[in-house]
Amino acid sequence: METTISKTTAERPTLAWLRQNRGTLAVLVVLLLLPFIIAIIDGQSISSVLANESGNSKFFQGLLIEIFILGLFALSYDLLLGITGLLSLGHAMFFAVGGYLTGILIKSFGWGLVPTIAAVTVAAIVQALLFAVVLPRVKGLTFALVTLGFASVFHIVVQSREAAPFTGADVGLQGVVIPAFLDPVDQRLRVYFIALLITMVVYFLYQRFVDSPTGRVCIAIRENEDRALMLGYNTFQYKVIVLLISSLTAAFAGMLHTIHQPIVSPNIAGLGYMVIALLIILIGGVGTLSGALIGAAVFRLLDFFIDRWFGEAATFLLGVIYVLLVLFVPFGIVGTWRQHSSQFTHQIEAIIERLRPKKENPE
Amino acid sequence: MEWLLENRTRLLTLGILIVLFLLAISGMPAEEWVITALRGLALGALTFLVAAGLSIIFGLMDVLNLAHGELFMLGAYMGWTIYVRPDTVIDGATPFLLIASLLVLVPLLTRWVRSLTLPDLVDKIWPWVGLAAGIGLLVFALFQYPLSTWDLENYAQSPISNAIAFETGTFQSPPPAEFEASPVLVIGGVIVGSGLLALAAAGFSARQTTLRQPSPTQMRNIAIVSGGLFALAFVVLAINNPLTEFMLGLGSTPRFFIAMALASVTGALLGWTIEVTMIRPLYDRPIYQIMLTLGLGFIILELVRAVWGRPEFQMPRPAVFAGTGEGCPATSIGDLVQYQCATIEVLGGRVRMYNEVFIIIVGLLVLGAVALLLQRTRLGMIIRAGVQDSEMVEALGINVRQVFSQVFALGVGLAALGGVLAGPSLGLSNGMGARVLLLALIALAVGGLTSFSGAAAGAVLIGLLQQFIIKYGQIGINVPFMAEPFKPSPPLVPASSVLLMVVILLILPQGLFGRKE
């Protein structure tokens, strides 16, 4: 990787960028064409796809949108855990704040999309700062506990009877009227392209970030935070940046979720949803970014088919699969597939080392 | 003096908490705060039963067992079943014992498997084939076994009606289950299936290069245990119906205690199994242990939902704490014993015997027992030493991994006990595990993650805080410059404890009793 620098910098930057990302770009093209391809295979006409007529194509668009949303959610979690080595157990809150806020503002206050986006941005920043406030005091597992605490409070409040007029309590937020041009039923193809676009842009931005000087420092923090401090990096600032980016991404994923599925269930604020993010990056490979997207696809399809074949028992089976993954496939698809899988193992070790509670040492 | 200085933040925090508490009770009549305090203590006791296991497990093994709450819940459901539907348990005992008796044999089989010389390919493949065949046969045979739980749709409906029937005394034991297929075939299937499973397990463990050979005494013990379980399985099968009759004929009080004991033991066994099969392979990857326990909690939750259904239901109180008729509420201990009252009068208020007295007593007993275990026994010594440096304990020649399993079993056993205990007071619901886990985690964080006494103190603190806030939700707090009294609404209760945790952790990152690093 590092040795190719001099060569690539000689090329035109855009060309070099295209060359480096040709795999991803190919996937992007396939995904752009996919609604039509499915339609053709299925014997539907292209125009019916454009008119959002129901059929397999439309159905798979819905499924893919869900994959994109999960992918964004997992991506934001991977940035925290896989790249920076921060174990937060409150990530579901990052997502649910976006989801609920969008729904409440549109439904109860009749806000338009633009002010809603602005509000979600502010909320995402606020919650990231909330996490940042506790960050310097509590490390490793205690940080995980505190974040779990925050998320639990949020989950409790959202489900409480007092908040029912806004959140719908246990039943969830229902009847959110999405602006017509984003209607998930009538304008699914548009929503599909928007979600695809957002996902791809975020993914490229994330890659950019990890490759940037700031991102490299985050990796250094994962590898050896003390040393990074000693070099003169105020690691706290970097962790705050990562929290902000992660929170923003997750909140917007939550917003997309509300747009796509105008029912917001309190489940998305629960620990279970957080486990899904973990599961996805475990499937894909911790710390790989692309693993988050691949993992999201695998997870959603797995979920879909298990649900279709086993019905009631699906969640149970997913739990079993999760446990088996933890036990036997710790590095996920991308991690196992990558040539430098030994390098990958060591990255995981670095994260583990960060979280290992420090036993007292007299020296 | 030096100690005072060193711990000034800690003392200050404690002082503020005490002042707050005094302020809190100054606004209410004596009987109210006594009852509220008792309720707080009871909730603290339940939380403690979960937090105790969590803290010892975390201290010794660095495993934060996030499935602990769900195990508490599973304990409650198991206890309920033994208490209200002993027939289910007795029916299930035979296949369970049969499977266990064969799995116990794994170390012996491993020894035998190692002595075999097989062609390479066969050697690689056969355990997998055995595993698949074993599981397949076992599942097939088990579904043929007449268990009322197999009829999930019906069974999952039954708890509510059963609970009501039980309360009103109209409970009728379901008709004894009958084999549809040939019993010999079904039982044979279970035996062969679990035998294959055991063989496969032996095949896998034989692959480990450094394997400890069991000593002759150990081998003899294994054989005896296995034989005993096997025989017991058939004894239970033979006396199935009379045993069920007997259990249902017992008074609710002895049955409740049996339920407590059995659920704890089963919980401990389950904990041991989890540690050996799932946690142990992950000691090199601690973060994966957390992930694993998260997933495990998920599985247990789904299991409970499938078997016992989603709706909440009550666990009837044992008769000794349920008297309401003549002489009740009791005004003296004598009356209490005589009429087995559900409530007793204290300072003019009514205190519920089960909810506010019995639970606290059990909590105190467990606290005492665990403290004794830690302070007075060799196992406790190993645990205390291991919390500091388990590597060195092992270097002294102590099999720490074995202690890990025991501690995990102990922790899960305590959680299960807590679950049964909580049943009659809090009721049984799918959410009880997550709620208690949150409380226990807060208690742990507040008390200092690895400190046992910290877990106890944290649990009591959280319990009291919750109950006092609930109380104030009812009567309202007079806030200066506000006309209306401020009434905290119910969601503030769990939220308030979380806030307490965050505040304490921000002041004292090591918790109240944790050691500074």
Added chain:
Amino acid sequence: MSDDIILETYNVRKEFGALVAVADVSIRVVRGTLHSIIGPNGAGKTTFFNVVSGYLPATSGRIVYNGQDITQAPMHRRAHVGMGRSFQITNLFPNLTVLENIRLSHQAVGKNSFRLLRSHRRFGEHIDRADAIINRVGLTRYRDLPARTLAHGDQRKLELGMILAADPEMLLLDEPTAGMASDEVPELMALIQEIQAEGSKTVLLVEHNMNVVMNVSDMITVMHHGEVLAEGTPAEISSNETVQQAYLGNLYENLQEASDHA
């Protein structure tokens, strides 16, 4: 005179519970010199060093760097005022390449660390500087290997390279030769001396092996049981009887006697 003092400590003390690891140590390091702290194992050198570099908070006492009180300054601040330290136990970014280890160190003192969306490769000055340092410490062959795969001695060199990359005014080196093969030691010491002389940098060196520092130091502080036992030029130290005794111990005579008796 006082202008020449770059680092001064006043009664620095560090306790671990009941254990007093560093007992009121006051030293002055003159700008542009190579100052060594030596002492037998367990004398408190490394602890003192950790306090000075901010890795551990002092129990009491004051540390002044360039006229600035830095007793309370966090580690990353100390790097920015011009202190760079090495660790006794190899302390690198194990999965990052040699180049990246050094590049990160150089980036830390630059202004580009908060560029979120441009590839780090666009900031060529860091890479160029890192390459120069890799050459300097003789690790060119290993430039693109993960740090953990290097041999021990090479990791020590990388450690030194990382400090150099930050271009500090003062280098704090904690046993830079620890675990190195003995024939490599003089080479490394020569390199350190060279770096110090060229950039007229100040070096504070901790070492338990007296021989290593004798030839290169301008000034030596001897620590023993957490206290300063003696201070002076190498010549003064080598002729100081107390030092000889602390190092070799009157122990030696006693032991000799004991074995004679036995």
Added chain:
Amino acid sequence: MLEVRDIHTYIGQFHVLEGVSLSVPKGSITALLGRNGAGKTTTLKTIMGITPPTQGEIVYDGQPIGGLPSFEIAQLGIGFVPEHRAIFRDLTVRENLRLAERNRGDFERKEDLIFNLFPDLKRLIRLRGTNLSGGQQQMLSVARALVPDNRLLLIDEPTEGLAPVIIEQLIEAIRQLSAETTVLLVEQNFLVAQTLAEYYVIVEEGQTVKHGMMADLAEDEETIHRYLGAA
């Protein structure tokens, strides 16, 4: 007694031992020497099974022990005295000693022996480890290894950071011990090592570079200077 052949060990991600070989003859004291960070402590930990070797052989009393869990290695009669006085600080002196029992009653049998060697400990028996001074902790750490019937002791830097008087006491104790037990000793202070040991092994950069009789080494100024840096 103990044969170590070409062991390699990783700690986390770092290759720390890159081929250490040594042999400890029965009934002797062998000193493991080398500069800071050379891999001495890791060698002991590897023998003890705490950081298992990735390759190489360790044979104790004719039995290969490489890769065994450390409690089994200990049960074969190997006692470990780690560096930095790693006693259990929350346990009392008595509990620390009791914990080391391998069979019930070990402590009672060895009580006299231990208190003869370290009379101080008898007085401190009820105190918690935290309240002991450094020297007392070190004595406890050595005493702990004496409770069971160990035939080989691995002692890591017993004199580090201790006052000379205490060092003398310890040396005396180790000398007495070696009458019955084989000792592998890691020691920074060359003079201590020299007075105690019959054999030496020098490691550097995780490899054995030299070994032989202590008496020969004492006269080999160049080797001492080169590898150990002692005057």
